[in-house]
Amino acid sequence: MVDQALDVAALLLPPVMPVVAAFLALLCWRIGAWRAAALCLLGPAAACLTTAALKPLLARPSGTGEGWMFPSGHVTVVAAVAAAGAVVLLPDGVLASRLSLAWRRVARVSVLLVPAATSLGTAGHRYHHPTDxxxxxxxxxxxxxxxxxxxxxxxxxxxMTRDGPAATIGDAHRSHEPRRPSAGPAAADVGAGNAQTPTRRPSCHDQTRC
Incomplete structure (x- = not known):
């Protein structure tokens, strides 16, 4: 049963992960976290392009003699989407505060379990060498x-962000917290005016006992 599940993970998860990346990017875009949305798309794209460039350079032949083996492209796309998901979903991520406790636990398990299952299935069924x-x-x-x-x-x-200064991936969600109103220049001027107003002393014209 476990062996079959790992085989399914190795074969079916890689084609699904680009859809997952697009969904995460959409969620980040909807809350105005433009950098996080860009990470969900650009991170996996950069990883896949790097793998595609390394394959002919390192030139490890496949068992069939067609194409190159190192590094594994299937594992690359799954691990890259999982890594981007970890950045935006785990405790300091922009989506963490939007999830319930149960969904946060699901996210934590998923970003570890999905690439692990794909890796074990890929190596265990000899689709790739473990080093790939x-x-x-x-x-x-x-x-x-x-x-x-x-x-x-x-x-x-x-x-890239609607949050102004809170533009980084790790702290964009903190910009949604309410800010305390600060005392402006007008309040300071009022306080200074009260402090500088001299106390009027009674004169002989005001008192009958002068």
């Missing part, structure tokens, strides 16, 4: 983290 799988996991993780760092290094106030 490990290489794909490393490529996916590094690519997504580099894209996230590049997005966070951009201008902190840009059209």
């Amino acid at each position: 799988v490990v290489g794909a996991l490393l490529v996916a993780t590094v690519a997504v983290l580099l894209v996230a760092a590049a997005l966070d290094r951009g201008p902190r106030a840009s059209p």
Whole structure:
């Protein structure tokens, strides 16, 4: 039963993950987290392009003699989408505060279980060598983290987000918290005026006992 489940994961999850990435990007876009939405799309794309570039460079032949093996493209796309999902869904992510406790637990399990099942199924059924799988996991993780760092290094106030200064992926959701009103210049002027107003002393014209 477990062996069959891993085989299904290795074969069916890779084609589904681009749809998952688009769905996560849509959720981030709907709350105005433009950088997080970009990460969900650009992170996996960068990982897949890196894998496609490495295959002919490293040139590990497949068992059939057609194409190259290292790193695994199927594992790359699954791991990259899972890594992007971890950034936006786990505790400091922009979507974390939008999820109930139960859904947060599901998200935490999914971002670990999905790439693990795909990796085990791919290596266990000899679709790829174990080193192909490990290489794909490393490529996916590094690519997504580099894209996230590049997005966070951009201008902190840009059209990519509706939240103004809170433009980074890790802190965009905190911009939705209510802000305390601060005492403006007018309030300060009033306080200064009250402090500088001299006390009027009674004069002989005001008192009958002068």
